[in-house]
Amino acid sequence: MKRKSFNHGTLVINQNKIRFKIPAKCMVVRTIQELEPIFYTEGTSFQSTAWFSEDEQFLILKYKVEPDFVSLESINRKKTDRVTKLNITENLAKLGEFFEQRNQLNTVFQPLNFYVNPDGLVKVLYCGVKNLLPAVGYEEEPIFEQVKRLIVFLFSDASFDRLRENGWDYAVQKVRNGDFWIVKQVLKAETYQDLYRMVRSEIEELIKLEDQKVKRSKGQGLLFRFTKEKKPLIKKSRLSKRELLITALFCSAIFLSFTAGYLYQQSGKPPVKSPAVSAKAPVPPKEKTSKPPALTRGYHYISLKEYKKAVHEFEQLDFHQLDRDDQKKVLFAYLYAGQGQKALELDPDFAEVVVDDYIAKKNIRGIKELKSDLPVVRFEQAVLRQDPETILQLQDKVKLDPRRSKIIVDAYIQTKQYKAANTFAQTSGDADLLHYALYKINEAISR
Secondary structure, three states: EEEEOOEEEEEEEEEEEEEEEEHHOOOOOOHHHHHHHHOEEEOEEEEEEEOHHHHHHOEEEEEEEEOOOOOOOOOOOOOOOOOHHHHHHHHHHHHHHHHOOOOEEEOOOOOOHHOOOOOOOEEEEEEOOOOOOOOOOOOOOOOHHHHHHHHHHHHHOHHHHHHHHHHHHHHHHOEEEHHHHHHHHEEEEEEOOHHHHHHHHEEEEEEEHHHHHHHHHHHHHOOOOOOOOOOOOOOHHOOOOOHHHHHHHHHHHHHHHHHHHHHHHHHHHOOOOOOOOOOOOOOOOOOOOOOOOOHHHHHHHHOOOOHHHHHHHHHOOOOOHHHHHHHHHHHHHHHHHHOOHHHHHHHHHHHHHHHHHHOOOOOOHHHHHHHHHHHHOHHHHHHOOHHHHHHHHHHOOOOOOOHHHHHHHHHHHOOOOOHHHHHHHHHHOOOOHHHHHHHHHHHHHHH
């Protein structure tokens, strides 16, 4: 568990569960209802709840950070690839626009307050209500300039505090050589559209380079690679005696094979292998295969939440040839594009995720229209049909949670199996479920 000072309060970080304690003297909130605007920022922030401490000296905001998200402050900036950084850049710009358009809200533009995932999707942790909750630095300078500082931080080796204290000239000095042009374009940008154009231009260029690599790799020979610069294949000064010997033997083997082939054509007899040549030519190591361009483009669209465009790219791929991590991302893209059925067809093990997503979004129609014999699908469809017999038949074949456990108790009670309902609740070890079962049983008997 870590504690960090932040925005006049304290962040208490316990893996993916974070609490932010704000002292009462730093806010003017009287009721939780006043905070309603921060609970309706779906897609830009994490699920959160709020309450006052018992002594009413603190407001506590609790966040549940989604899997694979880490703070912008803690990512390894040197090892994060350029496409991901460009996706983060675009999404930071979109968040900047979001806050400029929401007059009720404020936030803190610091790396600790922004979380990113491996695809470059960005979400804000703390979001406040103007004039009620604090937001250090929010109104000290234009939001656009604060967004640009976060982007420059991403491409530099400097700490965020140093960038803020020393200005853009210092920032340029701390940029890595390969990223200088990008940072220069960021600093020149005057609008969000300038940032978007820069990102998309850069990504298109990277995709072109990737396509060229793929084409070159297909046209390469097994032993030698021709490069743009004409360099000698062998530099005598850099070869050891052992390497010279191997090279000589390899050339001798090629010469002998051609000679033997010629003799075979002349005599009609098969060539005899020479015992003198036994050394094998060194085989170059296999190159690391690059991801297909369609996959790269799809990931870019995912980072922008343009899931239908991402799916259009993924349709060009052979799903079963992808590694497991890529498969998961593709499946989530189909799900978020409204194609849960397609995700199920590609991977039946993904059924639990599809169903949970539909339940969370109250997508009743989506659950009804799923075509699958998988227990989890049949169970949830039985819930919608109010079919207690099927629910009880499938209870041992689905993953139980508090919601499903209550549904099973209700199914026992509907079929007048009161003792079984009580036994099921007791064996679960869940005190809340047992209390619920007893209440429902008494309610049913008293009717």
